Amino acid sequence: MGLPAVVLSSGGLDSTTVLALARREGFELYALSFDYGQRHRLELEAAARVARAFAVREHVVLTIDLRRFGGSALTGDIEVPRPDGSARIGSRIPVTYVPARNTIFLSFAVAWAEVLGSNDIFIGVNALDYSGYPDCRPEYIEAFERMARLATRAGVEEGAALKIHTPLIQMTKADIIRAGTALGVDYALTHSCYDPTPEGLACGGCESCLLRRRGFREAGLEDPLKYKEPKTP
């Protein structure tokens, strides 16, 4: 059995690819997900499916209630903006804007890593597709890593070098899909849509669906996900 690694897993395309990459490096997988009032329980169901598919050693879902800090600015019920500029008036789908999100998620990963005696944390941040988010940039990750090494007893006493692995950080969506497909990832398990139907079908038109579909198209691969709307060529 390999060394333990904590992998942040949302049930989405990116973090599922990260699980595959961590497994390829020989790590024993500990998957960490968060229930923070997501727009859809489907995301956590996908995370559970993915964890089973990868036979992770342990899958922990932590509940954190960020809505306590004030509803509308966080995971409150607001409309999902659509790429054409329109909004789904009246749909009131919660959008998950979570301040300091990666910092909170990584902090819990550091805690679990310390308990496990692990020096390896994986996160599927991407600086290309999400360049608007400050906490997806390489300089943020480096600063977090440096802080975390100073925070823990292991880092101080044993000189252990905690590492935040970000294998996707400079990859395009097509690169990610190609890499995961080469490692046998079943992307039918993953969940990407911001605005799924009540039956759980991806809408096909939200920003996340469009990004995913373009990624498959550019990778020259078939997206195994079922969409509500007919796929455009």
Added chain:
Amino acid sequence: MGLPAVVLSSGGLDSTTVLALARREGFELYALSFDYGQRHRLELEAAARVARAFAVREHVVLTIDLRRFGGSALTGDIEVPRPDGSARIGSRIPVTYVPARNTIFLSFAVAWAEVLGSNDIFIGVNALDYSGYPDCRPEYIEAFERMARLATRAGVEEGAALKIHTPLIQMTKADIIRAGTALGVDYALTHSCYDPTPEGLACGGCESCLLRRRGFREAGLEDPLKYKEPKTP
């Protein structure tokens, strides 16, 4: 009304002094406490009393379940070691060892600060009395601050300088008590004991009680707290 500041508040002597220092600097106080399976609910009751006494603008208590990462290493039921080397056999009081504790607490404070539009976070870490904890050292705090400035939109777009204030970091317990007393802190509100009686009286003999009592003695001040054991001169 002053600028908003998020103050980590445990209901203990140190963080209550920090509230007084932040108030003196003119900040509007937002107190943040955590329910993470503490040894005693008394700690959270003290935090609520203190928040009322300071008339903070808002007091948020977040529940985080770190026991999910494995019971005994964290806030499990283990015995409280006593300074004389004995242990209270059979008392099975939970000891709160929380890995990456300050990192997790500060991460939530950063999230709240971002929602409030605040650049000021206060934490009562102390490098003298708790020199064994890596996450109480100035170099850790500086690394966290640097990371947090890179993590948030405000830090990137507006160049706002998020500041982690650690007013106690180089103070002795006696210094802290003197400073708080000068600012009118009622230390009878605060809770320090690791091993209180069922009625809520401080034991007087655990490491935290001894540190507190020595602090008052060195400051030449009377500790207003009631103890189970008669105070030693």
